[in-house]
Amino acid sequence: MTFTFDEIPADWLAPGTFMEVKPNYRTVGVLPWPVRNLIIGQKLAAGTLAPGQIVEITRPEEAIALFGLGSIGAEMVSAFRKANKTQPLFVTALADAVDSVKATGTFTFAGAVPQPVVLRFRVGGRQVRITAAPADTVTQLATKLAAAINADTACAATAASALGVVTCTARHGGEVGNDIDLRVDVAAQAVPAGLTVTVAAMAGGTGNPDIEDALDLLPGAWYTDVSFPFNDATNVQAFAAWAIGRFAALARLDVHGYVAKRATYGQAGTFGQLTNCPFLSALALKASPTSSWEIAAAAHGIAAFHLTNDPARQLRSLVLPGVVAPDPADQYSDLESELLLRTGVTMLECLADGTVTIGRMITTYRRSALDIADRAWLDIMVPKTMSRIRYDWRGYMSLMYPRAKLIEDEHEAAFATREDDDEETGNAVASPRRVHGSWAARCRLYGERAWITDVDRTIKESAFEVDADDRNRLNSRQQVMIVGSLMVSAGSLEFQV
Incomplete structure (x- = not known):
């Protein structure tokens, strides 16, 4: 020899x-999988993270300074860290689009309270409470509620009152604000007889930022998992095209994305079919108190952690920490969940205690390039396992045959x-x-x-x-x-x- x-x-x-x-x-x-998580968040003017910057953060409170208190970005980081406390996390920010419109919704009071009572509300999942007295007029009740909402400076919306109506306005411009939940928290405290509070859901937000401004920062950077809050068709499709390009043989920058939407059954089906991408998971709940961007970030955190440990093991039964289930009447039926799986929407299960677990996390891939129904890339474990094998084999070849x-x-x-x-x-x-x-x-x-x-x-x-x-x-x-x-x-x- x-x-x-x-x-x-x-x-x-x-x-x-x-x-x-x-x-x-x-x-x-x-070979160890070099997981790197990225959150593309939306920032307020008070946030110090300039568009175009990418920074690593370890604690949720850092995101408050970077994105601004009450920002989507700060809420995403908090949701991610509840689900994933150990992996590296990087963030980048997009400011509101110049021509964006902020979503609004209302609480309308009518009638009177017969006796003193604490009324409880939720805005974007955050609890707000006021004490109502029999002498309070509807104008006074609205004034109290608006003041209580504004006192919570971490809330995703601000409020103003007039003549018994509280108008909530999203802090951010864009469609994202339409996913802020408004509700009277009757589970915590029923509204007394004689008083009614009517809720008009957040709506009217338009003009999300362009996610490509963030994706353009990452031409050769290695990020394995990315969550983002923008669930409109343009941004979802832009991310899908970017992710597919990164998986190509000559790129080898495998990445998986997570995005969520507050949606009825019909809206969720449309949402799932926006793309046909093996590297994007779409999640939906009809009327969860939790904002959609927090759902996406929580799913991102859970999936990245467990699939790094074992990319082939399914995620069923894992709890999405901090995500609150919709009321039973607002939950998808078993049949609806089954049909949504066929349209590319991940199945989430709501437990009796109000927690939300993963039923089956899938990708939005449904059809081959020849438009034939195809389940080859259905489950998230498929691209994750293939990424791990490809990464390991590429590294092993470099170690074994570097100058052969x-x-x-x-x-x-x-x-x-x-x-x-x-x-x-x-x-x-x-x-x-x-x-x-x-x-x-x-x-x-x-x-x-x-x-x-x-x-x-x-x-x-x-x-x-x-x-x-x-x-x-x-x-x-x-x-x-x-x-x-x-x-x-x-x-x-x-x-x-």
């Missing part, structure tokens, strides 16, 4: 014992290693057979982690060859079969008669 060295000259004459020290990567485990010569299997140097040891580097050469052996070893490692199944078959069906026209190029077709998930258990329970 002929040995090659990186540091010891082949013609060295001076006596001595010389030893290169270097690692042998033949049996290295799966490429030869055919028939070359005499290809037999310089033991026939039963395809991983031996020998003359610092690579051949199709040797690289195939390396691939076999990695597949067995992926199989041990239950990322893939039918390992022997995938190894056998994989193929490597030197390119017929370029002897510096090794072509391959590497097969894997991603492990399944226990999603449906179907059985026939029969009794004897």
